[in-house]
Amino acid sequence: KKQIGVIGLGIFGQNMVRSLASEKCELVAIEKEEQKANTVSEYISKVVQADASDEKILRQLDFHNFDVAVVTIGENLEASILITMILKNIGVKKVIAKANSSLHADVLMKVGADKIVFPERDEAEKLAKSLVSSNILDMINFADDYRMAEIVVSKKFTGKTLIDADIRHKFGLSVVAIRRKIPILNEDGETDFKEDLNINPMADDVLEEGDSLLIIGERNNIEKFKKL
Amino acid sequence: KKQIGVIGLGIFGQNMVRSLASEKCELVAIEKEEQKANTVSEYISKVVQADASDEKILRQLDFHNFDVAVVTIGENLEASILITMILKNIGVKKVIAKANSSLHADVLMKVGADKIVFPERDEAEKLAKSLVSSNILDMINFADDYRMAEIVVSKKFTGKTLIDADIRHKFGLSVVAIRRKIPILNEDGETDFKEDLNINPMADDVLEEGDSLLIIGERNNIEKFKKL
Ligand SMILES: Nc1ncnc2c1ncn2[C@@H]1O[C@H](COP(=O)(O)OP(=O)(O)OP(=O)(O)O)[C@@H](O)[C@H]1O
Ligand SMILES: Nc1ncnc2c1ncn2[C@@H]1O[C@H](COP(=O)(O)OP(=O)(O)OP(=O)(O)O)[C@@H](O)[C@H]1O
Missing domain, CATH: 3.40.50.720 (NAD(P)-binding Rossmann-like Domain)
Incomplete structure (x- = not known):
């Protein structure tokens, strides 16, 4: 902690x-x-x-x-x-x-x-950037329909590979990273968790229970995905 | 403007x-x-x-x-x-x-x-988030090796489809969006540009000269890609 x-x-x-x-x-x-x-x-x-x-x-x-x-x-x-x-x-x-x-x-x-x-200063620069949309990330975050979101993987997909889950095809969402907590022993000998961030995951990476996915897509598609 | x-x-x-x-x-x-x-x-x-x-x-x-x-x-x-x-x-x-x-x-x-x-308030919330890394995007931006970047498409790829360019495979980079300026006539009858942002592009989308790509990947891979 x-x-x-x-x-x-x-x-x-x-x-x-x-x-x-x-x-x-x-x-x-x-x-x-x-x-x-x-x-x-x-x-x-x-x-x-x-x-x-x-x-x-x-x-x-x-x-x-x-x-x-x-x-x-x-x-x-x-x-x-x-x-x-x-x-x-x-x-x-x-x-x-x-x-x-x-x-x-x-x-x-x-x-x-x-x-x-x-x-x-920081907020002024960030606002200026978003006004002239020269930063695609700001555009994604401010564009009306597209969002970036982090969503816990539904049980439907646990045990499946990314390509079997077929998320891009079925939901129109791009999986940009998979976040997973890995149990480790810390220096006090207690069980602790370290975070593993798998960016640009491979098609054959397996999704495990508790994983969360960073996705990009249209807002309504994200909402549908969340409801699983 | x-x-x-x-x-x-x-x-x-x-x-x-x-x-x-x-x-x-x-x-x-x-x-x-x-x-x-x-x-x-x-x-x-x-x-x-x-x-x-x-x-x-x-x-x-x-x-x-x-x-x-x-x-x-x-x-x-x-x-x-x-x-x-x-x-x-x-x-x-x-x-x-x-x-x-x-x-x-x-x-x-x-x-x-x-x-x-x-x-x-905004900066305090943003700093708090980055300290506990509960936001993958902050993790991507603060993780030592991974970056998100916008890069103008090299001439090598113009005219190719995204899948032919094989960027993920050859460079280990994920193309999250393609940005393109489309010439239009504005209300004064002058040539102007409107920005088209193609998020989660399809494998068969064609890359054109002047396009810029939003990519995610390891910093050294991004640097190699920039040098093309
Ligand atoms: N009625 C007004 N017309 C034009 N400028 C004004 C007016 N009232 C205040 N300003 C100017 O707006 C600027 C910012 O205002 P102020 O200093 O009250 O806010 P602040 O939150 O302390 O600003 P900052 O933190 O950005 O320095 C000042 O330079 C001030 O001279
Ligand atoms: N030596 C100190 N030890 C503990 N607290 C302090 C000390 N000096 C100042 N503070 C407290 O720190 C807080 C923030 O300080 P200050 O108001 O000077 O900064 P500020 O930039 O105006 O703050 P903010 O914009 O966050 O309200 C105040 O609540 C103040 O009482």
Whole structure:
């Protein structure tokens, strides 16, 4: 299970917690203002009201062992930069930091952030792209009739090869990838799952129970396929 | 050519203009503060320093004939809502408005915005999804070796059917869609192009010069394919 730390519960932080709460991951959030800390209490139990620039607190909360930490502090550049540096210093594998300006983004990169999110720039670029449809993927996602979807394989197809399932022919859908969870033993000796993603599957690959398919096709065909 | 109006040149508006400037579209921007209006003068010629809540000015600039108008005003809710309403009233086909809070987003929807962008929420949800990889598409885009790419068809394949080109077999690439520009006569009697997107192409579809292919495959295979 992934361990994710969210620092700051402004709009960005709150939305991250809301989206992550329903996923298989361990979530810890740190927020210094009590009222904001309370906004997500229905989603996660581990919300700590504290100043995240205190290294002792980060270590107490086990942040140095986390897979990912997300610094969502925008207005206070100093705090955002300081906390990013502390997180890298104590050994967090991946530190993602939110920037509110390109200068802020530059500095965060220089002090070691592994990835920057800059919502006002990223969303503007994504919207611009979709308006001029120079990106087929945006066209597929915004074209009225075509969609990309991930659907769990119906029992009707388990045990069959992709070509026997004849999905493209029977449903007009293209299977772009097959996702499967493979049980493994993790380092604590417990059963865990690793994800196998078979992209451009072969015609003779066999579909197994629990597999999910990434498909492209017309929306009504996808709906029919889902109903199986 | 698409006519796009951008209202407000804050960070979001500036980034939209920068992304759209290199595309085939007619761009007009309105910004009330002179200094901000000047930030994009190297990208587009039509920047007007004015208050966009003045309907006369919007009509003078031909906004009522535009395909899309994007309202990027965040802090001033009143202006953002008022301008959105005016734009729908004068007949803009698609009005996209930026929101800075869910309340703001609700009101904008109620006064007629066709689409809302809410960067702090949208980017948080997108990041959360990519962290737990429950979206195969994010996995494809972030998986080290696999990519989705759009590539102009090499002369070697023009005139061949998809199955003769044998791309999946020879290059290990899946052709998900073929994009083609089809010359048409537009309402002014001029030659224009309309884009045809052939998703899940048939094996016997013929590849023509100028077509571009949306493909999925391993990065090195894509690079080899590009070099043809
Ligand atoms: N040192 C700190 N420790 C913990 N939380 C902090 C610290 N500094 C700021 N925060 C919290 O981080 C949150 C986000 O910070 P801020 O409001 O500065 O950024 P923002 O970019 O305006 O946020 P958003 O757009 O996500 O609402 C706030 O709720 C704030 O209280
Ligand atoms: N009535 C108006 N007419 C034209 N421009 C305006 C008007 N009101 C605000 N603007 C401009 O719109 C831009 C964006 O507005 P504002 O700063 O309120 O939003 P923001 O969400 O903070 O923006 P961003 O995050 O994109 O920088 C500013 O440059 C501002 O000067």
